[in-house]
Amino acid sequence: MTDSHDELQQVFDEADCLCTEQEVQAAIERMAAAITDTLKGRDPLLFCVMNGGLILTGQLLTRLCFPLQAEYLHATRYRQETTGGILEWKLRPDVDMHGRTVLIVDDILDEGTTLNAIADYCIAQGADEVLTAVLVDKQHDRKARPGLKADFTGLDVEDRFLFGYGMDYKGYWRNAPGIYAVKGL
Numbered sequence: 728m729t730d731s732h733d734e735l736q737q738v739f740d741e742a743d744c745l746c747t748e749q750e751v752q753a754a755i756e757r758m759a760a761a762i763t764d765t766l767k768g769r770d771p772l773l774f775c776v777m778n779g780g781l782i783l784t785g786q787l788l789t790r791l792c793f794p795l796q797a798e799y800l801h802a803t804r805y806r807q808e809t810t811g812g813i814l815e816w817k818l819r820p821d822v823d824m825h826g827r828t829v830l831i832v833d834d835i836l837d838e839g840t841t842l843n844a845i846a847d848y849c850i851a852q853g854a855d856e857v858l859t860a861v862l863v864d865k866q867h868d869r870k871a872r873p874g875l876k877a878d879f880t881g882l883d884v885e886d887r888f889l890f891g892y893g894m895d896y897k898g899y900w901r902n903a904p905g906i907y908a909v910k911g912l
């Protein structure tokens with residue numbers, strides 16, 4: 728059942744703020760500089776992974792001041808839950824990727840299953856190279872491959888259930904202006 732408005736407000740009020748808005752903004756600035764260094768002049772094709780990648784993508788895009796194409800795709804494996812399942816494609820990109828450098832932008836690398844599957848799909852579609860960018864990398868030893876990392880990472884965060892800056896709690900609080908951990912999770 729959907730939590731009531733009061734319960735959702737309580738989740739926010741009781742959550743631990745792991746990264747403030749200022750810390751997130753500084754991380755996005757660093758990411759934008761690193762992405763610019765690597766991809767400027769390479770005519771990249773950027774994919775926002777909906778829904779979680781929306782805020783990072785929007786905030787990165789205006790800091791990437793060189794020619795690029797921005798598109799989106801939609802894949803999910805957590806839905807409204809706090810544990811992941813099978814990856815479901817809601818919208819596969821309909822763009823020619825042959826010979827392109829692709830940058831996939833998402834909110835979080837947790838186990839990495841989502842980004843791996845999307846990267847594999849892009850390579851299968853003919854992309855030359857796939858790079859990945861995430862706002863947060865959750866620190867634990869359950870990665871899909873040991874040592875799995877994104878090419879560009881904003882912040883390392885502890886192994887809690889997170890919301891804010893694109894990440895949801897039961898479909899809510901993607902709008903929270905920082906990285907928060909749900910009390911008890």
Ligand SMILES: O=P(O)(O)OC[C@H]1O[C@H](OP(=O)(O)OP(=O)(O)O)[C@H](O)[C@@H]1O
Binds near residue numbers: 779804806
């Ligand atoms: O590294 P993983 O363990 O695969 O988890 C990361 C994925 O989980 C979240 O998506 P979710 O499935 O919750 O969909 P959403 O983007 O709509 O929130 C997040 O946006 C990542 O895409």
Ligand SMILES: Nc1nc2[nH]cnc2c(=O)[nH]1
Binds near residue numbers: 838888896
């Ligand atoms: N909202 C949210 N989505 C996730 N997907 C994978 N891990 C998480 C998490 O901690 N929070």
